[in-house]
Amino acid sequence: MPCASTSPSEPSARAVRSLLPWALPFAILASWQLASQAGWLSTRILPEPWAVLKAFWALSVSGEMWQHVATSSARALAGLAIGGGLGLALGLLTGSFRFAETLLDSTFQMVRNIPALALIPLVILWFGIDETAKLFLVAVGVFFPIYLNTFHGIRAVDPALIEMARSYGLAGWALYRHVILPGALPSILVGLRFALGLMWVLLIVAETISAQAGIGYMTMNAREFLQTDVVLVGILLYALLGKLADVLARALERWGLRWHPGYQPAP
Amino acid sequence: MHHLELEVTEFWTAPTARRADEGARGALHRAAAAPRGTPVVLEGVGKSFGARRVLAGIDLRIGAGEFVAIVGRSGCGKSTLLRLLAGLETQGEGRIALDGRGERDGLRVMFQDARLLPWKRVLDNVALGLSGPDARERAREALAQVGLAERAHDWPAVLSGGQRQRVALARALVHSPRLLLLDEPLGALDALTRIEMQRLIERLWQQQGFTALLVTHDVGEAVALADRVLLIEDGRIALDERVPLVRPRSRGDARFAALEERILDRVLQRPDGASRPPAADEPWPSAAHRLRWAV
Numbered sequence: 001m002p003c004a005s006t007s008p009s010e011p012s013a014r015a016v017r018s019l020l021p022w023a024l025p026f027a028i029l030a031s032w033q034l035a036s037q038a039g040w041l042s043t044r045i046l047p048e049p050w051a052v053l054k055a056f057w058a059l060s061v062s063g064e065m066w067q068h069v070a071t072s073s074a075r076a077l078a079g080l081a082i083g084g085g086l087g088l089a090l091g092l093l094t095g096s097f098r099f100a101e102t103l104l105d106s107t108f109q110m111v112r113n114i115p116a117l118a119l120i121p122l123v124i125l126w127f128g129i130d131e132t133a134k135l136f137l138v139a140v141g142v143f144f145p146i147y148l149n150t151f152h153g154i155r156a157v158d159p160a161l162i163e164m165a166r167s168y169g170l171a172g173w174a175l176y177r178h179v180i181l182p183g184a185l186p187s188i189l190v191g192l193r194f195a196l197g198l199m200w201v202l203l204i205v206a207e208t209i210s211a212q213a214g215i216g217y218m219t220m221n222a223r224e225f226l227q228t229d230v231v232l233v234g235i236l237l238y239a240l241l242g243k244l245a246d247v248l249a250r251a252l253e254r255w256g257l258r259w260h261p262g263y264q265p266a267p
Numbered sequence: 268m269h270h271l272e273l274e275v276t277e278f279w280t281a282p283t284a285r286r287a288d289e290g291a292r293g294a295l296h297r298a299a300a301a302p303r304g305t306p307v308v309l310e311g312v313g314k315s316f317g318a319r320r321v322l323a324g325i326d327l328r329i330g331a332g333e334f335v336a337i338v339g340r341s342g343c344g345k346s347t348l349l350r351l352l353a354g355l356e357t358q359g360e361g362r363i364a365l366d367g368r369g370e371r372d373g374l375r376v377m378f379q380d381a382r383l384l385p386w387k388r389v390l391d392n393v394a395l396g397l398s399g400p401d402a403r404e405r406a407r408e409a410l411a412q413v414g415l416a417e418r419a420h421d422w423p424a425v426l427s428g429g430q431r432q433r434v435a436l437a438r439a440l441v442h443s444p445r446l447l448l449l450d451e452p453l454g455a456l457d458a459l460t461r462i463e464m465q466r467l468i469e470r471l472w473q474q475q476g477f478t479a480l481l482v483t484h485d486v487g488e489a490v491a492l493a494d495r496v497l498l499i500e501d502g503r504i505a506l507d508e509r510v511p512l513v514r515p516r517s518r519g520d521a522r523f524a525a526l527e528e529r530i531l532d533r534v535l536q537r538p539d540g541a542s543r544p545p546a547a548d549e550p551w552p553s554a555a556h557r558l559r560w561a562v
Binding site: 160168185258260 | 353355372375376378382384385386387388395396424438
């Protein structure tokens with residue numbers, strides 16, 4: 001142990017440090033696999049990791065899985081486009097015009113406190129259980145994080161910069177494009193990352209209630225046939241898609257905020 | 268002489284700005300030709316914020332191409348006067364007239380903080396508000412004038428405070444202003460950078476011939492740069508002193524020091540004598556001339 005702390009730059013010490021976080025997950029997987037093989041863990045409760053991998057492989061080779069992934073992703077993105085687009089537009093509106101804020105903002109603040117999932121019974125009554133219901137749920141869920149962060153982003157733009165830009169002859173759209181929008185961007189992107197997280201949660205719930213295609217359909221179908229390995233593949237897919245969305249949002253942040261000292265690449 | 272009187276708030280509407288911008292194109296080259304400064308006339312200018320009277324009855328004439336420095340204690344109204352001229356405050360009473368052939372916008376402000384847009388690279392910051400195909404070329408030229416040509420593609424965040432102010436100066440000068448308003452632009456810089464910047468401003472002023480109005484805390488800076496030093500006290504012009512020294516001025520010069528001390532003494536001397544430094548039993552003997560920051 002003493003050598004690990006004395007020279008952290010030593011290659012072997014660094015390798016240990018970078019591998020150490022993976023030790024526990026690997027140990028859990030290994031003991032899970034062992035427990036399943038030894039028969040301590042029923043496949044009805046939890047299939048062995050190896051079986052999950054095999055199911056993943058079989059489903060992706062047959063192409064079935066990709067269809068479901070495509071359906072779910074299309075739903076998620078459509079919901080994000082509708083809800084996020086509205087949130088962005090209204091956030092820009094209330095952020096930029098006092099009158100719009102007075103008119104709309106307190107209503108949004110009240111509605112914001114209703115959890116989107118609490119609307120499910122109403123949504124089923126209104127739209128039945130088809131696509132519209134799922135899109136509506138996702139759209140309502142992603143609307144608020146994007147709306148709120150856009151609004152605050154616009155309001156937080158440094159008034160000194162706006163004054164400077166005005167005194168240099170910028171007005172109207174030019175002022176918006178060169179000063180206000182870029183100034184609000186960090187906050188808007190934070191809203192987008194929140195929205196992406198919520199988007200998958202809402203979609204999972206919506207698809208679990210009822211669907212004729214998609215990852216949720218695949219897992220619920222598998223549940224009826226006690227295919228726990230397929231259920232786990234579905235859960236894994238949701239996790240991977242969520243991670244992918246977050247990675248993309250981070251990449252967007254790094255690109256869009258490359259001027260920001262907080263986002264400079266480490267030297 | 269045709270005096271154009273206008274509401275200062277009208278200075279900054281975009282269409283006129285663009286027009287002047289096109290007129291000024293290429294002016295960097297012919298800048299040295301004739302004095303292009305705007306004469307400024309203020310008559311009975313006053314301003315109140317609520318019940319507080321910040322400026323009252325300011326009468327002031329500034330000649331074309333003149334360099335005027337305004338000193339005074341914090342809160343004396345000197346910055347308000349500059350902001351009124353710039354159209355950044357809604358006008359109070361009185362008249363502000365800028366002479367010229369209807370050119371309402373040959374005026375640029377340099378602020379205390381550089382106010383660069385952090386999301387634009389240095390060159391694009393300088394080109395802000397410029398239009399036309401040669402906008403970037405002109406911005407590059409202005410950047411070279413302040414000695415920062417090689418930083419054109421850096422983000423403002425990586426520049427030092429002095430470099431940022433130089434970029435801000437380039438951004439103001441690229442419009443070939445006829446009146447440059449400087450609102451304590453060097454206040455936050457270290458002593459060496461400040462002297463460097465003062466020389467740069469003086470050199471560019473001499474080359475381009477604009478009228479300059481500098482608001483500063485630093486009496487030494489005012490004496491080093493200005494043709495005339497004004498003291499504003501309780502919202503009025505309390506002192507209007509010519510600086511007869513030839514340029515380039517040396518701070519070591521005896522007359523420089525004498526003038527600086529006289530103005531500083533006048534700044535520190537309040538009518539009620541409340542904040543006058545102790546004279547008889549001075550704990551810091553004869554340090555008054557070294558205390559150039561008359562805050």
